[in-house]
Amino acid sequence: MMAGASTLPMVDRAYGVMIVDTDGREYVDGCSGTICVNIGHGVSDVLEAISAQSQLVTFAHRSQFRSQPVEDLTAMILAIAGPGYREVVYTNSGSETMETAVRLVMHHHAGTGRDIIVSQRPSYHGMTVGALAVSGHPPRRRNLEALLGGVAKLEQVSSSRDAEILPSLEDWLLVLERVDPARIAAVVFEPVGGAASGGAEMDVRTLRGLREFCDSVGALLIADEVMTGFGRTGEWFGVTKSGITPDLVVTGKGLSGGYLPIGACIVGERVLSGASAADVSMGHTMSGNPLAAAAALAVLKYTRDQRLVSRAREVGTFLRGELELVAESVPFLQPPRGRGLLLGMGIEQNPVDFATTPLNRRIVEAALRNGLLVYPSGVDARTQSVMVCPPLTIRDREVEMLIARFTRAVSQSFVAERV
Ligand SMILES: Cc1ncc(COP(=O)(O)O)c(C=O)c1O
Numbered sequence: 001m002m003a004g005a006s007t008l009p010m011v012d013r014a015y016g017v018m019i020v021d022t023d024g025r026e027y028v029d030g031c032s033g034t035i036c037v038n039i040g041h042g043v044s045d046v047l048e049a050i051s052a053q054s055q056l057v058t059f060a061h062r063s064q065f066r067s068q069p070v071e072d073l074t075a076m077i078l079a080i081a082g083p084g085y086r087e088v089v090y091t092n093s094g095s096e097t098m099e100t101a102v103r104l105v106m107h108h109h110a111g112t113g114r115d116i117i118v119s120q121r122p123s124y125h126g127m128t129v130g131a132l133a134v135s136g137h138p139p140r141r142r143n144l145e146a147l148l149g150g151v152a153k154l155e156q157v158s159s160s161r162d163a164e165i166l167p168s169l170e171d172w173l174l175v176l177e178r179v180d181p182a183r184i185a186a187v188v189f190e191p192v193g194g195a196a197s198g199g200a201e202m203d204v205r206t207l208r209g210l211r212e213f214c215d216s217v218g219a220l221l222i223a224d225e226v227m228t229g230f231g232r233t234g235e236w237f238g239v240t241k242s243g244i245t246p247d248l249v250v251t252g253k254g255l256s257g258g259y260l261p262i263g264a265c266i267v268g269e270r271v272l273s274g275a276s277a278a279d280v281s282m283g284h285t286m287s288g289n290p291l292a293a294a295a296a297l298a299v300l301k302y303t304r305d306q307r308l309v310s311r312a313r314e315v316g317t318f319l320r321g322e323l324e325l326v327a328e329s330v331p332f333l334q335p336p337r338g339r340g341l342l343l344g345m346g347i348e349q350n351p352v353d354f355a356t357t358p359l360n361r362r363i364v365e366a367a368l369r370n371g372l373l374v375y376p377s378g379v380d381a382r383t384q385s386v387m388v389c390p391p392l393t394i395r396d397r398e399v400e401m402l403i404a405r406f407t408r409a410v411s412q413s414f415v416a417e418r419v
Contacts (some may be wrong), residue, residue: 014041036253049298092224094252095126097263103400122196191238198385199344234313234340
């Protein structure tokens with residue numbers, strides 16, 4: 001249980017963008033849970049698909065049976081991913097998917113001496129040991145370095161400019177060119193940051209530059225699309241705008257919109273070519289179970305049929321404009337950054353106050369008191385931020401309700417800050 005969890009409200013039910021507690025209080029889900037409930041709560045198409053599948057079969061292991069939901073889901077994911085991909089390996093979370101991608105990299109390069117993975121700081125790729133080992137998230141790595149050190153030889157790239165949270169292409173190349181190119185196994189990145197960098201976005205030039213670099217030295221490129229994948233950014237994937245094809249695409253969260261646990265690693269043609277990634281990645285007991293696959297399939301169909309990807313773009317523009325107005329009237333809030341409905345706002349606070357009472361936590365708590373969920377992010381005082389990422393289905397009047405509650409929450413945190 002989380003520290004302080006006993007003070008949290010007890011959830012009762014949820015519908016659309018609203019969550020209701022057992023005292024009957026309603027909350028606007030302004031961060032889609034942990035930025036995963038992409039299509040909103042209680043969508044009947046998904047509930048019916050889960051119910052129908054559960055009447056047929058809930059568990060059949062992939063080593064013993066194929067199943068229609070998994071085959072249909074794989075076909076749909078590969079169609080969305082486009083040319084260049086061969087197969088999909090299923091897991092139960094984003095962390096497990098990143099773990100799978102890292103393992104596939106190691107299998108792909110086995111016997112070649114390639115053992116270095118390069119990632120950026122700040123970044124977050126998951127809580128399992130392999131995923132955390134490639135993450136640039138000091139608070140989540142705390143006390144665990146002994147576990148993480150042996151997993152992957154890690155090089156991390158930070159921004160050389162104070163005002164920029166993410167490294168530029170020049171920052172990446174400076175580090176990459178220092179490392180023996182024959183030892184680089186993979187480069188891993190989040191196209192738009194979440195838990196670590198609160199909506200900071202990589203630019204197209206950097207994405208293309210990393211693709212070119214990996215091609216030139218024979219390394220694999222891993223895109224962590226756990227938060228950005230399946231429509232959140234106003235495109236199917238966070239990398240879509242750049243036109244690049246990463247070798248491994250790591251997904252989770254929005255794939256099932258939070259209805260059931262599932263993650264999927266989308267594997268490029270050149271990874272372990274001639275072999276099946278599913279054979280070497282092994283997976284877990286529950287990986288690729290028909291029930292979770294049926295839920296994910298229903299979520300993706302709903303996303304496609306309701307045109308939620310373009311909706312994320314349109315509503316994202318409206319929400320961004322509203323958040324800009326909030327930022328103009330609050331000295332410690334930076335203008336929103338991010339893409340589509342993956343938006344974060346940086347928070348300025350001196351490091352001493354941050355160490356005792358980080359403002360983003362205070363905003364999250366004040367928001368909860370005002371009937372709103374928002375999400376804290378960042379790894380230190382410089383990167384602390386708050387994320388406003390409602391479901392892609394949010395309507396304009398619900399955006400207005402969200403903004404009214406957010407404005408109240410922020411002003412209450414501000415008063416508290418000045419005391
Ligand atoms: C970019 C990114 N990668 C990986 C993960 C880990 O996913 P999960 O929490 O489902 O294990 C997260 C979770 O927040 C994430 O945002």
